[in-house]
Amino acid sequence: MALKDLLPVFFGVAMTIALSAVARAETISLVGFGDSLMAGYQLAPDDAFPARLEQALREKGFDVTIANAGVSGDTTAGGLARIDWSVPDGTKGVILELGANDALRGIAPEETRKNLDAMVARLKQRGIAVLLAGMLAPPNMGGDYAARFNPIYPDLAKKYDLALYPFFLDGVATEAGLKLEDGMHPNSDGIGLMVERFLPTAEQFIAAVQKGE
Template sequence: MRLKDFLLFFFSLAMTIALSTPSRAESMSLVGFGDSLMAGYQLPPEDAFPARLEKALKDKGIDVAIANAGVSGDTTSGGLARIDWSVPDGTKGVILELGANDALRGIPPEETRKNLEAMIARLKGRGVAVLLVGMMAPPNMGAEYAARFNSIYSDLAREQNLAFYPFFLDGVVTKAELQLEDGMHPNSQGIAVMVERILPAAEQFVKTLQKGD
């Protein structure tokens, strides 16, 4: 066989194999957008919430890639300022967790709500779905402040028809053995509890996104 004929045969064979081999679907792109609780304060990257949730979903056969867009100390106003560039094009869904630092600083709940509402509107405007994660005001802020703050998340989820998980630190907030020494941030064991508890909501969120494709 002449070299020219051999090369032509080899090229045709390679093209046939390439076209007949099914391409691997890309992982669904999600973003964990929040503060130090999302970022994984004082934890190795692989123990941060987005990484642990990604692994938990993959263990269930759900192919996702969850980027960590958590920034320690971030408030809802800080989140609003960076939401556009922190959530890249191609993102299918955002796990939105912000507001804890607002409450710690005594920021008026009305401002927190306004900022969250604006972030949700921007994400929706880009076709990005939102799983809203709720927070609760610390007890030292008083009952009146807590009532105004704590209702923000359920109200927004209902009004905006969002996937919703009521309290990010559920199962962790009162247990010292699941927290760092500061008594505010989860340790690795605490992250494991958070992931276990949010997993059904996250799984349903992703399945809803898959149905929309």
């Protein structure tokens, strides 16, 4: 075969390699969707959980952006009402963190479950991966409430085959020194610990997103 006949083949292979490299280099766009715990209540924007997690992931070599779609005071009903327009097209994955305000207000866990289920279903329909950040009912709500509320997150993770971080405030909830004066929201040090503990789950989630799982 003459050299001129091989040129189209070489050109095609080169284009395939180039396009593959571009695809691998594409920045992964994530959204942190939640309430004040995600929004960074009373913290500087750079200290909010999405910004700190993005920084930690970039230091690990991940090319990611994490938009902050946290709204202080939001319940799962509020999240459901805004999920479609708060998560833009092109988003590859969502860290879904809602439910704390439902528990604080004593909203029926069955309603919380229904709202979270609907949000996950909508995101999945759009081809957007979900990392579910779990929550636990406050002790003052009693054992019956906790028995109905706490299983919501592992149940949904199993139903939809989601990545799950069992308790978003792990390591912070009972430590006064890691919270603001209100005794509820994490301070900067608290966010740092949350990111540290959340990071391995986030890395696994992003790796799965990159593979298209």
